[in-house]
Amino acid sequence: MIYTVTVNPSIDYIVQLKELTLGEVNRMDYDNKLPGGKGINVSRILKELDQDNVALGFLGGFTGNFVKEAIERVGLKTHFTHISDDTRINVKIKAQDETEINGRGPKISKEELADFTAQFDKLTVNDIVIFAGSLVPSLDDNFYFDLIKIIRSKGAQFVIDTTGESLLKTLSEKPLLVKPNNHELADLFGVKFTGIDDIVKYGRKLLDLGAQNVLISMAGDGGLMITKDKVYRSYAPKGTVINSVGAGDSMIGGFVGTLARTKDALEAFRYGLACGSATAFSEDLADRVKINEILPKIKIEEY
Ligand SMILES: Nc1ncnc2c1ncn2[C@@H]1O[C@H](COP(=O)(O)OP(=O)(O)OP(=O)(O)O)[C@@H](O)[C@H]1O
């Protein structure tokens, strides 16, 4: 089974207006509330690919109820730990620019945390756990790493979408996939990239440090897959970008879901790219219709 973990889910409150003027009363042209959080987004994409999965994490309060109902309505399997504090609301403003204001997230008590962690005892070698998104302030930086140790002790696989030291630290535990974007990769090693060769050089370091599969996403410039002896590059297909929120999560969902089904990393890369672009070209996350429309437009070449 594939499990996604969203420690800090959200209601994504999408607000559209022609122009945002700071310090003034602004009126919305359109608004929408969507269930959010990186792991939940990965779960939704897995579902679109008919890949069985369960979304885990913490949900609480009226906001948590909204998220739970919204994702269960689309048929997602969930097993969230109930918390007494409210799930956060993240504001996504689409005006002359895209601006995101993400909440810090709720408090999680020791008991709530223990309930959540107990689930990991049941993992087996057939399971994959995907961690994605920020932690809440009451959890310390070792949170993911401690869970990863448990996961690996059961022989299960893990994927982690995080940045900086928290990512570097997990590499020795051999994540199934890491997918920093090019900016995150540069920050990770404290360098500036001048071209694709630099990106490949530092992407390969992630493999050397233990990652099993490495993708580097480059938004509208497409993505790279770096293997021990080959580098694959894809330019993103052209289209009208409606929403780039969740493109990275979609790429992870597309890659992991397809890798689990086919064991073919190149095919998984193709689906990852298609899901990422399909989300960029959709108002919400991509659905199966959009993904299937984009798939034939994905071209991958050896770099
Ligand atoms: N503007 C775009 N046009 C076409 N494809 C896109 C666009 N933006 C993203 N994609 C596709 O989605 C993939 C992931 O996007 P991106 O690099 O923005 O991930 P990310 O930085 O993790 O995004 P986010 O954190 O916003 O989810 C890209 O590699 C690309 O294939």
Ligand SMILES: O=P(O)(O)OC[C@@]1(O)O[C@H](CO)[C@@H](O)[C@@H]1O
């Ligand atoms: O604050 P985090 O956890 O880093 O990111 C949360 C978030 O911005 O990521 C998703 C898009 O990737 C959104 O659904 C959600 O609002």
